[in-house]
Amino acid sequence: MRLGVIGFGNMGSAIAKGFVSKKAMDITNIGVFDTYDKTRENAHREGFSIYNDEIELIKHSDAVLIAVKPIHAKVLFEKIAKDIEDKLIVSIVAGLESTTIKSWIGCDKRVLRIMPNTPAIVGEGVFALDSDSNARDDEKKTLESMFSAIGLVEWVEERLFPVVTGLSGGGPAYVAMFIEALADAGVLHGLKRDVAIKMATKTVLGSAAQILETGIHPAVLKDMVCSPAGTTIEGVKALEDYSFRAGVIEAVSAATLKSKK
Numbered sequence: 001m002r003l004g005v006i007g008f009g010n011m012g013s014a015i016a017k018g019f020v021s022k023k024a025m026d027i028t029n030i031g032v033f034d035t036y037d038k039t040r041e042n043a044h045r046e047g048f049s050i051y052n053d054e055i056e057l058i059k060h061s062d063a064v065l066i067a068v069k070p071i072h073a074k075v076l077f078e079k080i081a082k083d084i085e086d087k088l089i090v091s092i093v094a095g096l097e098s099t100t101i102k103s104w105i106g107c108d109k110r111v112l113r114i115m116p117n118t119p120a121i122v123g124e125g126v127f128a129l130d131s132d133s134n135a136r137d138d139e140k141k142t143l144e145s146m147f148s149a150i151g152l153v154e155w156v157e158e159r160l161f162p163v164v165t166g167l168s169g170g171g172p173a174y175v176a177m178f179i180e181a182l183a184d185a186g187v188l189h190g191l192k193r194d195v196a197i198k199m200a201t202k203t204v205l206g207s208a209a210q211i212l213e214t215g216i217h218p219a220v221l222k223d224m225v226c227s228p229a230g231t232t233i234e235g236v237k238a239l240e241d242y243s244f245r246a247g248v249i250e251a252v253s254a255a256t257l258k259s260k261k
């Protein structure tokens with residue numbers, strides 16, 4: 001599959017670079033168009049095929065990944081509508097439903113929504129693929145295999161895309177804040193900043209790997225760490241006092257609501 005990427009910012013480039021580094025795609029099969037000259041130049045330097053407009057890129061693609069901000073989507077879709085022909089549209093635009101996209105480009109067009117996240121760039125992404133999509137079976141199979149090479153793929157009904165956006169789409173931001181806060185606490189008590197960040201990051205990575213690889217419930221890991229009358233249960237109580245879990249649930253809910261709007 002030749003993939004055209006429109007919008008080579010944080011997320012579009014993370015996916016494309018992830019595909020290349022995990023050998024899910026040959027770089028020669030990925031075309032890029034971005035309105036920002038510097039971004040196109042950088043992509044060219046990295047070895048991607050650059051196009052100077054959307055239409056040329058679409059002509060040379062089998063599927064087109066739309067990775068612009070929601071505010072730029074309508075103008076873009078209306079501009080490319082007549083040139084899409086039988087190409088598959090893959091949209092990662094948050095909060096933008098397939099029916100809306102089709103109202104701009106034509107209801108006969110094939111659209112597959114995907115909600116990705118930034119760890120795609122290191123092959124550790126999470127991707128919700130729309131199980132209600134009218135993409136062809138062979139296209140669904142190809143995309144599933146490509147995205148599986150750079151992370152976890154789950155087929156999810158489109159009605160659940162808002163919560164996926166709030167949970168895994170935005171999740172890296174919450175996790176990054178948690179890591180930063182752990183590191184700040186380390187610095188507060190005397191650790192060097194770089195050591196504190198490394199230890200905090202590896203603690204998150206290691207805990208996640210332990211849960212994934214052993215299959216234990218997160219609550220079991222928490223209980224394993226909390227010795228009776230020990231140190232960790234004091235920290236857990238402090239987190240409960242500060243409504244840590246309620247705060248996280250509120251965060252995902254707020255992002256989910258915004259995605260619905």
Ligand SMILES: NC(=O)C1=CN([C@@H]2O[C@H](COP(=O)(O)OP(=O)(O)OC[C@H]3O[C@@H](n4cnc5c(N)ncnc54)[C@H](O)[C@@H]3O)[C@@H](O)[C@H]2O)C=CC1
Pocket residue numbers: 006007008009010011012033034035036039067068069070072076092093094115116117118169170
């Ligand atoms: N950043 C993230 O973690 C995630 C982002 N998304 C979605 O991905 C999309 C892109 O987000 P980011 O990469 O963060 O934004 P970004 O601002 O980093 O990248 C967007 C890129 O699109 C370019 N652009 C704008 N209008 C264009 C047009 N008409 N034609 C070609 N290029 C154009 C910009 O120059 C920019 O390089 C958004 O719709 C967002 O909802 C989804 C999941 C996660």
Ligand SMILES: O=C(O)[C@@H]1CCC=N1
Pocket residue numbers: 094165169170
């Ligand atoms: O904040 C946003 O709107 C996008 C969607 C998910 C992550 N970033």
